[in-house]
Amino acid sequence: TRIVLVEAGPRILAAFPEKLSNKATEALIRLGVDVRTGTKVENISGNLVSLAGGETLESCNILWAAGVMASPAGRWLGAPTDRSGRVMVNPDLSVPGLKDVYVIGDAAHFPTADGRGLPGVAQVAIQQGQFVGGNLRRRLSGAAERARFEYRDKGNMATIGRSSAIADIGRFEFAGFFAWLLWCFIHVAYLIGFRSRAIVMIQWAWAYITFQRGARLITRF
16 A cells, blocks of 8 residues: 655644654654655546646545535524634634624634634634533623633644654653553543543553554455
């Protein structure tokens, strides 16, 4: 199997520090991945991927991982949206012009200083859900509501493959096996219920020990 990773930017995982981005690139190359940065995809047609410069890649399996459109919530609400379709929300996560309507997570464009908005990741959605839930609870109890949502960045993590990951947590940067263990334990910790955590830990441990593959493919012979 030949795997080609095409990235239009100068490096992969640009949200991470350059050092960790380079570590991820090295890990992918060790796995046999052909990493091409600074290369833009101009067109995808059938089994062909056209790259800037005139090169084409032929493949039966083309995976697009450069972002998706947001949910159509903005159209349902008739609310202003950004170019990705995310609803432009107020500082308290409410929808402009709509009383008692809130949008959170990757369906919302929360204003930031750089104008890009918060990323559509789980920790953003969790904190926004807690904020809106807390405000509703304050309203019901007669207490003053918080006027602005404040996001606390707890760091970024990305798994590269078996025993390989990168983690950017505050002032600390990790790569390799330790970062992979950290990634595993943090993801399990956020699962709901002891039973769910235990089952996932057992399944992951068994898959790791037995080199079990994560996918089962049925092909025609």
